[in-house]
């Protein structure tokens with residue numbers, strides 16, 4: 001037997017105790033066996049961890065890299081939305097394309113191979129950002145699968161003409177429809193419109209939802225009700241949901257059971273949540289990071305993601321999902337090996353499930369997409385911020401990152 005490429009002595013995420021050889025043929029995984037008896041160009045991974053690419057479920061490429069253009073003092077969500085609304089007036093297709101390309105290249109270099117980006121559409125920006133990102137999607141398809149989720153960041157019902165732009169965006173090829181119900185006076189009304197659009201275009205849904213710390217009103221209950229009513233189970237994700245960081249554990253578990261039952265998945269965005277939440281207090285600042293790992297135990301599909309990069313919502317960002325998993329583990333006080341492994345799952349396998357990716361995983365028949373990390377386990381990757389060493393997409397090398405070297409004493 002002969003293969004185009006063989007990676008020997010790999011530890012595959014999720015079954016890290018055994019060393020296996022991975023054979024690739026015609027861009028697909030063709031064999032995964034202990035001591036694979038086959039010919040072909042071979043590379044010894046020395047027991048390092050291989051996984052089927054890191055995943056970013058929630059990022060905003062169109063408004064990344066805006067720091068020099070926005071003036072912010074309070075650091076609140078409202079201020080960030082207003083500052084970006086002003087900056088958006090200057091967006092052109094070329095400008096969005098250039099900033100999104102810079103950000104997506106960073107993500108690719110960090111081992112990310114699947115990404116869902118939100119894209120703002122409204123009567124003022126129109127389809128400018130969408131057009132730029134459709135081209136970015138084509139341009140980088142050799143390295144990353146990019147999906148576009150259009151959403152009305154400045155409101156839908158209270159912004160006349162916005163729904164028409166959303167429809168035009170979905171007709172033009174947006175993959176997912178999103179919402180931000182807290183931007184409209186009638187949040188349930190927006191949720192209903194987004195479900196109607198999802199049904200009309202047969203697309204998944206991804207809401208920005210329940211931001212803040214007042215858990216007396218939770219839009220997630222209406223999202224679950226609509227998911228049940230429309231049969232959209234398994235096709236709905238909600239992001240932030242920081243209000244769940246402010247409920248006692250018994251209530252959290254009740255709500256987790258509701259989310260799991262309705263097939264509504266959850267993304268936590270620790271960097272943004274930490275930066276924006278609790279701006280009204282000057283000490284004992286609440287963390288506002290919802291305990292995704294506890295909800296995972298309740299059966300909810302959960303992910304961690306970057307959200308914003310170098311803009312007023314989050315003035316940080318290296319596009320490393322492993323750094324986000326580590327940040328989350330710190331904040332959520334996750335320290336056990338199994339807990340840290342789950343944190344890596346929330347930027348890889350569990351994220352792929354949230355995005356309904358059908359071809360994810362190192363398994364015979366799947367597209368030969370893999371990233372090799374300089375570590376031996378998922379827990380070690382999170383604990384030590386293990387670096388990606390190289391990435392392969394459809395059997396072709398897409399990224400190489402040489403390991404740092406000590407040169408020793410003279």
Ligand SMILES: [Zn+2]
Pocket residue numbers: 058059060118208239307308
């Ligand atoms: Zn977001």
